[in-house]
Amino acid sequence: MSTNTLVTERPAGGPPRPYEFPAVTRTTLPGGQIVAAHLPGQRMAYAGVLLEAGFVREPAGKEGVGKITADLLREGTELKSGDDFALALESLGASWSGSVDADVLRVGVQAPVDRLGAALALLAEALRRPRLAENDFDRVRGDRVAKLTTAWAMPGTRANEALNRGLYLPESRYSKQDTGTVASVSALTLDDVRAFHGAHLALGGTLLLAGDLSGVDVAALGEVLLGQAAPEVAPPAPTGARDLVDREILVVDRPGAVQSVLAIAHHAPRRDTPDYTAIEAMATILGGTFNSRLNHQLREVKGYTYGARGGFDLSRDSGVFSATASVHTEVTADAAVDALAEIERIKTGGVTDDELASTKAYRTGSLPIALQTPGSVGGALAQIVEFGLPDDYYTRKYTEYTQLSKDEVDAAAAKRLFPEHAVVVIEGDAEKILPGLTEAGIGTVRVDDEGQA
Amino acid sequence: MTEVKSEPGTPEAEKAAASFPWPIHEAVLDNGLRVVVSADPTTPIAAVNLWYDVGSRHERAGKHGFAHLFEHLMFEGSSHVAKGEHFEWVTAAGGAAINATTSPDRTNYFQVMPSSQLELALWLEADRMGSLALTQDTLDNQREVVKNERRQRYDNPPYGRWVEYALQLTFPEGHPYHHTTIGSMDELQEAALEDFQDFNAVYYSPNNAVLTVAGDVDAEEVVRLAEKYFGGIQRHGDIPAAPDGTLPQIKIGETRRRVEPDDSVPRPMTFMMFRAPDARHPDFTAVEVLATVLGRGRGSRLYRKLVTEKNLAQREESYTSVWNLAYGASVFFALFSPRDGVEAPEVEREFTAVLDGLADGTEPVSEAELGRAKALLTSDWLRAVSELGGRADLLGQYATLERDPKIVREYLARLEAVTAEDMQRTAALILPDDNRVVIEYVTNATPEAETDGDAGADDAQEADA
Numbered sequence: 002m003s004t005n006t007l008v009t010e011r012p013a014g015g016p017p018r019p020y021e022f023p024a025v026t027r028t029t030l031p032g033g034q035i036v037a038a039h040l041p042g043q044r045m046a047y048a049g050v051l052l053e054a055g056f057v058r059e060p061a062g063k064e065g066v067g068k069i070t071a072d073l074l075r076e077g078t079e080l081k082s083g084d085d086f087a088l089a090l091e092s093l094g095a096s097w098s099g100s101v102d103a104d105v106l107r108v109g110v111q112a113p114v115d116r117l118g119a120a121l122a123l124l125a126e127a128l129r130r131p132r133l134a135e136n137d138f139d140r141v142r143g144d145r146v147a148k149l150t151t152a153w154a155m156p157g158t159r160a161n162e163a164l165n166r167g168l169y170l171p172e173s174r175y176s177k178q179d180t181g182t183v184a185s186v187s188a189l190t191l192d193d194v195r196a197f198h199g200a201h202l203a204l205g206g207t208l209l210l211a212g213d214l215s216g217v218d219v220a221a222l223g224e225v226l227l228g229q230a231a232p233e234v235a236p237p238a239p240t241g242a243r244d245l246v247d248r249e250i251l252v253v254d255r256p257g258a259v260q261s262v263l264a265i266a267h268h269a270p271r272r273d274t275p276d277y278t279a280i281e282a283m284a285t286i287l288g289g290t291f292n293s294r295l296n297h298q299l300r301e302v303k304g305y306t307y308g309a310r311g312g313f314d315l316s317r318d319s320g321v322f323s324a325t326a327s328v329h330t331e332v333t334a335d336a337a338v339d340a341l342a343e344i345e346r347i348k349t350g351g352v353t354d355d356e357l358a359s360t361k362a363y364r365t366g367s368l369p370i371a372l373q374t375p376g377s378v379g380g381a382l383a384q385i386v387e388f389g390l391p392d393d394y395y396t397r398k399y400t401e402y403t404q405l406s407k408d409e410v411d412a413a414a415a416k417r418l419f420p421e422h423a424v425v426v427i428e429g430d431a432e433k434i435l436p437g438l439t440e441a442g443i444g445t446v447r448v449d450d451e452g453q454a
Numbered sequence: 455m456t457e458v459k460s461e462p463g464t465p466e467a468e469k470a471a472a473s474f475p476w477p478i479h480e481a482v483l484d485n486g487l488r489v490v491v492s493a494d495p496t497t498p499i500a501a502v503n504l505w506y507d508v509g510s511r512h513e514r515a516g517k518h519g520f521a522h523l524f525e526h527l528m529f530e531g532s533s534h535v536a537k538g539e540h541f542e543w544v545t546a547a548g549g550a551a552i553n554a555t556t557s558p559d560r561t562n563y564f565q566v567m568p569s570s571q572l573e574l575a576l577w578l579e580a581d582r583m584g585s586l587a588l589t590q591d592t593l594d595n596q597r598e599v600v601k602n603e604r605r606q607r608y609d610n611p612p613y614g615r616w617v618e619y620a621l622q623l624t625f626p627e628g629h630p631y632h633h634t635t636i637g638s639m640d641e642l643q644e645a646a647l648e649d650f651q652d653f654n655a656v657y658y659s660p661n662n663a664v665l666t667v668a669g670d671v672d673a674e675e676v677v678r679l680a681e682k683y684f685g686g687i688q689r690h691g692d693i694p695a696a697p698d699g700t701l702p703q704i705k706i707g708e709t710r711r712r713v714e715p716d717d718s719v720p721r722p723m724t725f726m727m728f729r730a731p732d733a734r735h736p737d738f739t740a741v742e743v744l745a746t747v748l749g750r751g752r753g754s755r756l757y758r759k760l761v762t763e764k765n766l767a768q769r770e771e772s773y774t775s776v777w778n779l780a781y782g783a784s785v786f787f788a789l790f791s792p793r794d795g796v797e798a799p800e801v802e803r804e805f806t807a808v809l810d811g812l813a814d815g816t817e818p819v820s821e822a823e824l825g826r827a828k829a830l831l832t833s834d835w836l837r838a839v840s841e842l843g844g845r846a847d848l849l850g851q852y853a854t855l856e857r858d859p860k861i862v863r864e865y866l867a868r869l870e871a872v873t874a875e876d877m878q879r880t881a882a883l884i885l886p887d888d889n890r891v892v893i894e895y896v897t898n899a900t901p902e903a904e905t906d907g908d909a910g911a912d913d914a915q916e917a918d919a
Contacts (some may be wrong), residue, residue, distance in 0.1 A: 374837065
């Protein structure tokens with residue numbers, strides 16, 4: 002194709018139009034707040050309720066009760082059977098979503114904006130007046146146990162579980178899977194669900210709205226959900242982080258596996274850390290994009306994996322850095338060595354000017370791309386509420402990125418990464434990978450067989 | 455010289471087109487590249503999507519998985535772009551959502567840019583279309599990456615290979631849809647550099663592609679820029695016809711069953727495939743509605759029957775769905791997992807009884823069920839077009855598969871026109887037991903599995919050898 006005439010100069014492009022997050026309005030009601038973002042012209046809308054019901058509030062031994070409670074909301078109300086409720090909601094074209102993280106539980110609906118009121122009324126009915134019947138509970142618990150059993154057999158779950166036990170003391174809620182274990186969920190009773198619902202889901206919360214709200218009576222929508230005062234919320238139990246001294250290599254045996262799941266992790270600061278933006282930029286360079294150092298080295302240079310990534314997951318009281326990849330069994334030790342070396346390299350050597358410039362442009366440019374839809378703006382509002390961020394947080398973040406310096410990012414790498422104290426979990430065929438891992442000399446290797454579904 | 459076809463973007467015309475109220479502007483470059491632009495100044499970003507009319511259905515025996523491996527090689531550099539720089543420059547310009555996918559029917563490449571950086575994306579796409587660097591080094595590297603992708607998606611997870619088994623039974627040996635896009639380890643290992651040079655020379659030609667741009671742009675300006683960056687690329691000649699996917703009839707003609715005893719799977723699970731009208735057939739929208747009525751969501755017929763009423767199956771968000779294959783036949787897909795203590799054959803009996811009740815007209819679809827399905831699909835559509843990337847993708851899809859992007863405007867009207875009679879007609883065509891492939895995973899070798907005498911099981915073993 003030598004006859005093709007191509008433009009040789011890479012186009013320079015112009016400066017981006019600065020980004021502004023949609024204006025946020027707040028309305029206070031007896032049970033909480035309405036936090037709303039108006040998105041002119043959007044034909045779909047999102048309405049969600051954020052509740053102080055994250056997994057840190059689950060009582061010891063009741064791990065998974067939050068998720069089960071959220072699941073049961075869809076199984077009918079005092080007024081409608083589960084089938085009737087589903088038919089009513091879906092006939093509006095509404096879809097239901099639910100999520101639980103460490104700190105909060107969120108349930109929501111997406112619907113065409115002219116049906117938002119009707120969909121929200123159904124959400125309110127499900128949340129505040131759920132049926133919570135014994136036969137539905139038995140069925141939903143069975144479903145959840147089956148899902149956990151299946152997840153246990155999927156690559157990665159056992160590694161994740163071993164990682165949690167490596168990072169936190171056994172009594173810490175964080176040491177157990179987010180959605181509970183087969184054992185903890187199997188032991189739950191309907192009374193546990195009723196107690197959790199009564200304490201955390203029956204009253205109060207924050208209503209999140211995103212969409213074209215020009216014809217919507219926001220206060221009336223809020224009244225349906227937030228008319229009654231919320232109960233007092235007690236602080237959750239302490240985090241229970243384990244002190245990490247030397248690097249630990251934990252092998253989780255998965256006989257016959259053709260790939261190993263590699264995960265390297267250690268503790269990180271809480272979400273309100275003042276260097277959050279610097280940490281985020283550093284993590285983007287290390288493992289956040291396709292051309293990050295980890296993916297470049299493990300995939301594009303070595304061909305060990307389909308993809309490698311790394312980043313920080315920060316909650317109100319705890320934080321974790323992790324780097325992960327699924328790698329071909331035969332190269333497991335080499336991949337672990339390379340991944341640790343990349344973490345060490347950015348920690349000691351910092352980032353380059355080009356990497357920083359590129360990452361600043363990427364993080365600012367991708368902000369409006371990520372926040373195009375009512376669902377994604379709803380998610381952004383949830384972050385603002387969950388972590389007590391200012392309403393113009395995403396607009397400010399844009400500016401913060403433009404001002405970020407290399408010194409700040411290098412300092413974040415030096416201070417927030419410590420591969421020498423990391424927990425390294427490798428889920429794979431132990432017989433095949435143990436000799437290589439021992440020979441690699443990256444730490445004391447131990448087979449971890451404490452895990453259970 | 456550029457031939458430009460434009461349509462009046464009057465507010466009235468836009469209002470009438472509820473499916474897609476944004477203007478659609480089309481042009482064809484002299485080298486055959488089709489350009490489709492949809493302007494919307496609301497947000498300062500632009501989605502760029504490039505569809506090539508080539509997928510795994512074009513592959514020949516012994517060279518399966520090559521269309522997908524080629525997609526990987528497209529990110530490995532060209533005359534003015536070094537390995538890794540495509541991603542690097544897009545992200546460094548503030549772009550995101552960069553990727554590519556390969557399906558049986560087509561391959562597409564996409565990225566979303568700040569609109570001030572539109573030209574960069576056009577330049578990058580043009581450079582690799584016109585001067586892809588194919589070297590033994592990058593082939594060897596990406597071959598390993600794809601083998602790891604195969605391990606991660608197919609070989610390592612439980613149930614990972616079901617789709618391979620199912621396609622082998624749903625489409626005859628040699629049919630373009632008989633194999634998956636990922637290909638086999640052996641064939642990937644044997645791939646030679648010349649194979650990819652040939653592939654490039656045949657299919658990655660401007661006259662086999664559609665460039666779509668949606669967002670904060672001026673349509674005439676985009677066409678001018680397309681001419682600037684792509685206009686110098688020569689067309690490679692006529693594109694050879696793909697292997698014929700025509701089937702003598704939609705129906706498979708029998709039930710084909712493969713029982714897979716596998717101790718690594720945690721629970722029994724059954725997958726089913728039925729051949730269905732292809733994605734370009736007038737009945738395809740009705741088949742999508744049918745899948746939504748029967749098996750999508752908490753309020754679907756299968757959920758209410760199998761989970762709420764009889765308590766036989768694990769709950770799923772979706773028991774049925776449709777794969778939009780556009781040539782030969784599409785696939786209506788179903789799955790279930792029995793609840794603890796329930797045998798899979800019992801669930802399958804009840805499951806197929808629900809399908810039969812609709813197919814034979816004894817349990818026709820009600821207006822309420824139809825309304826629910828249409829409401830859910832309407833919301834899906836509105837969600838898809840609420841993102842510029844989704845709009846660019848749909849325009850590329852209609853321009854490539856239907857040859858006319860403006861057909862995107864017809865979707866909601868087509869959906870609205872689907873009737874209960876359409877449900878019964880399509881159900882009677884595709885759901886009966888003479889059009890069914892069943893892949894049954896059992897957690898260990900049960901007596902039924904060992905003595906399974908179904909003719910289909912033999913076919914499967916042969917196909918897998």
